[in-house]
Amino acid sequence: MIFQQFRHEAGSCLSYLFGCTRTGVCAVVDSQLKVEPYLKLAEKQKMKITHIFETHSQADHLSGARKLSEISGAPVYFHESVRAGMPVVKVKDGQQVRLGNVVIKVLHTPGHTPDSLCFLVSDTTRSDDPWLVLTGDTLFVGDTGRPDLEGDAGQLYDSIWGKLLTLDDIVEVYPTHYSGSVCGRSMSPKPISTIGFEKRFNPSLQVSSKQEFIEFVTANLPLQPPRFKKVREFNLGFLKEPPIEKTYDVQDLQITVEELKQRIDSGKAPFLLDVRESFEREYADIGGRLIPLGQIPKRLTELDPKQEIVVYCHHGNRSQRVVEFLYENGFTNVKNLTGGIEEWTNKIDPTVPRY
Amino acid sequence: MIFQQFRHEAGSCLSYLFGCTRTGVCAVVDSQLKVEPYLKLAEKQKMKITHIFETHSQADHLSGARKLSEISGAPVYFHESVRAGMPVVKVKDGQQVRLGNVVIKVLHTPGHTPDSLCFLVSDTTRSDDPWLVLTGDTLFVGDTGRPDLEGDAGQLYDSIWGKLLTLDDIVEVYPTHYSGSVCGRSMSPKPISTIGFEKRFNPSLQVSSKQEFIEFVTANLPLQPPRFKKVREFNLGFLKEPPIEKTYDVQDLQITVEELKQRIDSGKAPFLLDVRESFEREYADIGGRLIPLGQIPKRLTELDPKQEIVVYCHHGNRSQRVVEFLYENGFTNVKNLTGGIEEWTNKIDPTVPRY
Numbered sequence: 001m002i003f004q005q006f007r008h009e010a011g012s013c014l015s016y017l018f019g020c021t022r023t024g025v026c027a028v029v030d031s032q033l034k035v036e037p038y039l040k041l042a043e044k045q046k047m048k049i050t051h052i053f054e055t056h057s058q059a060d061h062l063s064g065a066r067k068l069s070e071i072s073g074a075p076v077y078f079h080e081s082v083r084a085g086m087p088v089v090k091v092k093d094g095q096q097v098r099l100g101n102v103v104i105k106v107l108h109t110p111g112h113t114p115d116s117l118c119f120l121v122s123d124t125t126r127s128d129d130p131w132l133v134l135t136g137d138t139l140f141v142g143d144t145g146r147p148d149l150e151g152d153a154g155q156l157y158d159s160i161w162g163k164l165l166t167l168d169d170i171v172e173v174y175p176t177h178y179s180g181s182v183c184g185r186s187m188s189p190k191p192i193s194t195i196g197f198e199k200r201f202n203p204s205l206q207v208s209s210k211q212e213f214i215e216f217v218t219a220n221l222p223l224q225p226p227r228f229k230k231v232r233e234f235n236l237g238f239l240k241e242p243p244i245e246k247t248y249d250v251q252d253l254q255i256t257v258e259e260l261k262q263r264i265d266s267g268k269a270p271f272l273l274d275v276r277e278s279f280e281r282e283y284a285d286i287g288g289r290l291i292p293l294g295q296i297p298k299r300l301t302e303l304d305p306k307q308e309i310v311v312y313c314h315h316g317n318r319s320q321r322v323v324e325f326l327y328e329n330g331f332t333n334v335k336n337l338t339g340g341i342e343e344w345t346n347k348i349d350p351t352v353p354r355y
Numbered sequence: 356m357i358f359q360q361f362r363h364e365a366g367s368c369l370s371y372l373f374g375c376t377r378t379g380v381c382a383v384v385d386s387q388l389k390v391e392p393y394l395k396l397a398e399k400q401k402m403k404i405t406h407i408f409e410t411h412s413q414a415d416h417l418s419g420a421r422k423l424s425e426i427s428g429a430p431v432y433f434h435e436s437v438r439a440g441m442p443v444v445k446v447k448d449g450q451q452v453r454l455g456n457v458v459i460k461v462l463h464t465p466g467h468t469p470d471s472l473c474f475l476v477s478d479t480t481r482s483d484d485p486w487l488v489l490t491g492d493t494l495f496v497g498d499t500g501r502p503d504l505e506g507d508a509g510q511l512y513d514s515i516w517g518k519l520l521t522l523d524d525i526v527e528v529y530p531t532h533y534s535g536s537v538c539g540r541s542m543s544p545k546p547i548s549t550i551g552f553e554k555r556f557n558p559s560l561q562v563s564s565k566q567e568f569i570e571f572v573t574a575n576l577p578l579q580p581p582r583f584k585k586v587r588e589f590n591l592g593f594l595k596e597p598p599i600e601k602t603y604d605v606q607d608l609q610i611t612v613e614e615l616k617q618r619i620d621s622g623k624a625p626f627l628l629d630v631r632e633s634f635e636r637e638y639a640d641i642g643g644r645l646i647p648l649g650q651i652p653k654r655l656t657e658l659d660p661k662q663e664i665v666v667y668c669h670h671g672n673r674s675q676r677v678v679e680f681l682y683e684n685g686f687t688n689v690k691n692l693t694g695g696i697e698e699w700t701n702k703i704d705p706t707v708p709r710y
Contacts, residue, residue: 003545021544127556169525170551189376190358196525201482
């Protein structure tokens with residue numbers, strides 16, 4: 001069996017191509033819109049793409065499933081509960097799909113979305129026992145999927161405990177995102193794990209009850225991805241053209257620490273918004289108003305859309321997301337402090353502690 | 356922890372870069388001569404390469420450890436038993452090396468070579484328990500290392516059973532080769548596994564005694580890599596320039612099925628050498644002299660170096676290796692049948708069964 005994980009920095013996504021080298025057939029899972037890498041690998045390996053699987057109707061990034069289907073002729077597989085605006089083949093829990101010597105068992109694992117699937121994969125040249133599971137947005141390395149994009153935290157618990165954690169500990173785990181994605185909170189940058197390692201060390205899985213899990217996975221959620229409903233409509237074939245990714249240039253929404261210093265010195269200080277966690281403020285503080293990232297959506301009314309706002313965090317990543325979120329919600333005079341509070345220490349005020 | 360596996364098609368090699376994202380330090384394991392991919396990834400991740408590990412003195416491909424050390428300033432780490440012609444830092448069994456939040460425990464696992472090491476890696480932000488082991492040429496996915504390049508099969512048994520198989524079943528396995536390499540016989544094209552999966556399903560590990568293991572791993576060995584002693588001398592710093600990889604152009608050592616047919620029809624048939632296994636000959640046969648690949652070295656005297664020889668197998672891969680081996684041993688009038696017996700069926704004689 002060939003098995004290849006693809007990393008996509010934009011969105012911190014993962015996708016997969018795997019299949020049977022002896023019979024020359026393969027599948028692509030959670031294809032990105034740029035489908036050339038899959039076509040190229042399949043061609044190099046002299047394999048035909050015969051199946052295109054979607055672990056669920058994605059909301060955070062544009063899927064390439066339809067495009068890949070048009071080029072390769074392979075059908076797109078979704079869970080039977082999906083309502084799609086394009087031709088799809090529907091599969092159900094427990095169904096088996098064979099790709100030469102590779103066998104895929106479909107697991108319906110609702111929770112992140114109602115149509116979420118995991119794919120349990122065996123290489124029968126090694127053993128009929130499963131070797132790995134593609135966990136989509138249900139289980140990540142170090143985290144579990146978020147249940148607030150039309151999902152259900154209770155169902156997520158049932159899917160994980162009822163299906164994934166009953167697998168053998170040695171089964172390898174391959175999710176659809178790694179650290180940096182908006183689809184979870186504390187994913188590892190290492191995008192591979194095992195059921196056993198996650199069972200023991202994934203913080204989300206250390207809870208003692210379903211209720212505790214529900215509270216854990218619904219707390220401190222990251223911002224919802226912008227236009228996630230539109231993105232999902234495109235991915236399900238209801239929109240023919242992808243929704244425009246951004247209506248602004250991210251570069252225009254930046255301010256350097258030097259520019260900010262100059263503005264403050266000249267008496268024209270903008271409103272400073274600190275989106276770090278409160279414990280970080282105890283380490284280092286430059287006086288902005290504190291609203292931690294996770295609380296931004298429900299505390300929007302505390303901000304004035306007409307005022308110029310400069311958002312900062314530790315290194316400038318979280319604040320960048322807040323800037324985009326605010327901009328999309330009508331705060332058009334908003335800027336990200338490039339490099340965050342650390343850059344402020346480095347270039348402007350060395351008395352602000354680094355942490 | 357960031358962890359990246361690199362695949363290198365030439366030689367079917369794997370190499371690794373991993374490290375601590377929080378402190379920005381990383382290590383490279385079994386660097387290839389082309390070091391740019393490691394430098395590029397480290398730069399992108401804003402990480403400094405501080406350690407260069409060699410799992411052993413490689414014999415099948417040229418190492419980039421010295422070159423990477425010269426560029427990055429990081430030292431090269433070898434087992435203490437190594438005799439090197441360049442500056443190296445020597446490590447011993449049980450020693451721990453810390454890379455920020457990542458801890459590496461050195462395991463001395465002689466057998467493939469006397470200086471073979473495995474590296475047991477923990478990401479302490481997840482757990483102090485090891486998450487993965489870099490197994491070099493000691494344990495592969497689906498196979499174990501070959502002990503005939505100045506190694507010792509008995510030591511290999513002791514290393515695998517005494518050290519690797521005592522690890523937790525959930526520990527991920529990352530070797531230095533995948534299928535197609537000359538360093539083993541039946542490796543999987545999938546280059547990742549777990550201790551538990553290999554313990555249960557790796558054919559080399561299903562033996563019932565040390566003696567049985569020794570017999571198993573010394574039977575049907577692939578051809579030794581050409582000039583492996585010279586390659587090793589370069590990798591250990593005794594040669595300043597890499598030994599020339601090939602003294603001939605592989606393209607010149609090919610013959611198509613159409614050309615072969617023409618030669619046979621015109622009464623100028625070359626000597627045909629079939630290097631498949633005997634069971635394959637029962638499926639399909641075009642009449643060549645059968646010497647399975649593994650027996651070529653000791654049956655060289657059965658071949659005439661002055662005669663024109665055309666070598667074939669199923670698809671043309673094994674025969675290509677035999678052609679190179681024969682050429683390097685003075686058989687300069689030798690050719691590979693491109694596409695193998697399958698191509699013969701496809702283009703010349705459809706009555707020869709496909710299998």
